[in-house]
Amino acid sequence: MFRFTTGDKAELYGAILQAFGAANERLETALGLDDVRARLRTVGWLDAIHDDDLQEALRKLREWQLLDVVQNHAENYRTAEEYERRNLQYSLTRRGEAAFAGVEHALSVLASTGALQTAVLEAITDRLDELYVLLGDAVSSDRRVFSTLQELEGHLEALLANTKAFNGELQRLLRAEGADLATFREVKAATVAYLQEFLVNLDQRGQAVASAVERVEHRGVDLVHERALRGAELPPAADGDAAPAWLERRRARWEGLQSWFRPVDGSRPRVEQLHDVARRAIVTLLQVLDRITESRRRSSSAVQDFRELARWFAAAPAEDDLHRLWSAAFGLGPARHAHLAHPDPELVPSSGSWAEAPPVEVSALLRTSGRTERFTRTGKVRDIGGIKAARAERARKERAELDAAWDVLGTDGPVRLSGFGALDHTVFERLIDLLGRALAVRPDGGGARRAVTSDGQIEVVLRPLPDAARAVLLTPRGRLEGPDYLVDIRSPGHARESVGPEAP
Numbered sequence: 487m488f489r490f491t492t493g494d495k496a497e498l499y500g501a502i503l504q505a506f507g508a509a510n511e512r513l514e515t516a517l518g519l520d521d522v523r524a525r526l527r528t529v530g531w532l533d534a535i536h537d538d539d540l541q542e543a544l545r546k547l548r549e550w551q552l553l554d555v556v557q558n559h560a561e562n563y564r565t566a567e568e569y570e571r572r573n574l575q576y577s578l579t580r581r582g583e584a585a586f587a588g589v590e591h592a593l594s595v596l597a598s599t600g601a602l603q604t605a606v607l608e609a610i611t612d613r614l615d616e617l618y619v620l621l622g623d624a625v626s627s628d629r630r631v632f633s634t635l636q637e638l639e640g641h642l643e644a645l646l647a648n649t650k651a652f653n654g655e656l657q658r659l660l661r662a663e664g665a666d667l668a669t670f671r672e673v674k675a676a677t678v679a680y681l682q683e684f685l686v687n688l689d690q691r692g693q694a695v696a697s698a699v700e701r702v703e704h705r706g707v708d709l710v711h712e713r714a715l716r717g718a719e720l721p722p723a724a725d726g727d728a729a730p731a732w733l734e735r736r737r738a739r740w741e742g743l744q745s746w747f748r749p750v751d752g753s754r755p756r757v758e759q760l761h762d763v764a765r766r767a768i769v770t771l772l773q774v775l776d777r778i779t780e781s782r783r784r785s786s787s788a789v790q791d792f793r794e795l796a797r798w799f800a801a802a803p804a805e806d807d808l809h810r811l812w813s814a815a816f817g818l819g820p821a822r823h824a825h826l827a828h829p830d831p832e833l834v835p836s837s838g839s840w841a842e843a844p845p846v847e848v849s850a851l852l853r854t855s856g857r858t859e860r861f862t863r864t865g866k867v868r869d870i871g872g873i874k875a876a877r878a879e880r881a882r883k884e885r886a887e888l889d890a891a892w893d894v895l896g897t898d899g900p901v902r903l904s905g906f907g908a909l910d911h912t913v914f915e916r917l918i919d920l921l922g923r924a925l926a927v928r929p930d931g932g933g934a935r936r937a938v939t940s941d942g943q944i945e946v947v948l949r950p951l952p953d954a955a956r957a958v959l960l961t962p963r964g965r966l967e968g969p970d971y972l973v974d975i976r977s978p979g980h981a982r983e984s985v986g987p988e989a990p
Contacts, residue, residue, distance in 0.1 A: 487585045489550055498543050501531040503552065503586045506578045516556070516575040544576055552582035604684060606645045607691040612928075613638035614698035615936050621705040632717030635710060639739045646742070649760060656767055678771045681764045690940050692757040696748040697942045711736045891916040892944060900949070900974040904957035914961045920975065924948040947974040
């Protein structure tokens with residue numbers, strides 16, 4: 487299938503297939519000899535080519551089953567020469583389309599760098615939430631379910647492709663050894679900053695996707711695929727019904743989504759593995775940066791020192807000289823004990839000869855660390871039991887306040903924001919946090935804004951009201967006035983779809 491990429495005429499074969507690919511984009515499936523020649527100029531082939539050479543290239547592509555040829559019986563020919571040139575019509579076969587697409591994909595992979603994009607995780611969450619809403623609406627369009635599922639699979643494929651490409655580039659960067667240390671240092675430092683930025687709130691985003699997958703599965707994945715199949719409007723196939731194969735591909739894509747964020751077998755999600763890979767890469771890159779910095783700080787490296795010492799050994803005239811050189815290079819340690827004195831300086835004065843003076847005890851740490859042993863009183867161990875108890879009590883108190891706030895704010899269905907009225911200031915802060923999360927999210931097709939807390943336990947749904955009313959919330963510390971909304975605060979696992987705006 488890819489024999490056209492090798493040989494002396496590989497560039498001509500590639501240009502011909504590229505010309506047919508450009509024609510297919512304009513819905514021109516068949517080209518004559520003159521059409522092929524004209525298309526070659528549009529794809530960048532400007533060399534002169536004889537008709538015999540062009541026909542021979544087309545014949546070879548036909549022999550490799552990349553092109554097909556038919557006779558054009560619908561054309562009127564005035565001369566025999568015109569019949570010879572315009573009778574045969576060439577078109578790409580399925581193998582030809584696959585070969586051309588394979589080469590294009592290979593070139594795109596070589597040109598791409600890959601990326602770790604948190605925006606893709608947020609887009610996956612948005613599409614899952616949209617599917618959840620569409621499944622709960624009996625009058626929603628099957629075509630909309632199909633398009634949303636296609637967008638979800640597209641975001642998942644982008645996540646997988648970019649992650650694999652980036653991980654490959656990252657591993658090559660970890661193994662790279664370049665002469666320009668300054669450039670490598672800048673690239674590695676920028677990569678560390680990029681990885682650190684990606685890891686911010688990665689756990690929360692992964693948990694949000696897992697919660698969204700769980701909500702859709704609660705409605706039924708088979709229902710999603712059945713409605714998407716009806717919305718796909720598959721064309722009839724000559725070799726049988728295409729629906730089973732289409733559904734099998736959808737199930738495989740959904741299993742891939744589960745393996746990344748919510749495995750059914752209880753194994754570790756791949757997004758957590760990606761988290762570990764990024765952290766290990768940060769540590770490795772920082773170690774490489776330290777080595778580069780240390781090598782730039784040293785006037786000469788250890789490798790150069792040993793090479794110079796090897797040349798000295800090679801130039802030594804006799805064996806005794808070799809022993810003296812070895813002793814000078816490896817047998818002598820630093821004289822760090824020379825400053826030590828006798829415990830009684832008056833008994834053994836420092837002016838006496840060291841050969842006649844008694845020995846002085848030398849600490850074992852002096853040679854390894856350069857410091858002598860100092861014996862002092864053992865430090866008192868700090869009792870942190872009270873601190874731990876105080877922190878635990880504070881955490882329990884904060885959790886109790888948070889649970890009490892959720893009990894107050896939890897709604898049994900949609901209610902108006904103005905219906906909350908007067909609130910305790912702690913509860914008011916929780917409500918403002920939920921409203922801020924919802925208003926920061928882009929509204930869906932129905933105008934609803936959905937958001938979840940950082941732990942994924944509370945979901946808020948915010949819908950505009952048609953009457954443009956105003957809401958006033960009172961707290962012991964002040965008064966807040968703003969647009970009125972229809973608010974639904976609930977746990978995502980027990981969410982139910984509202985039927986319309988109802989005032990409390």
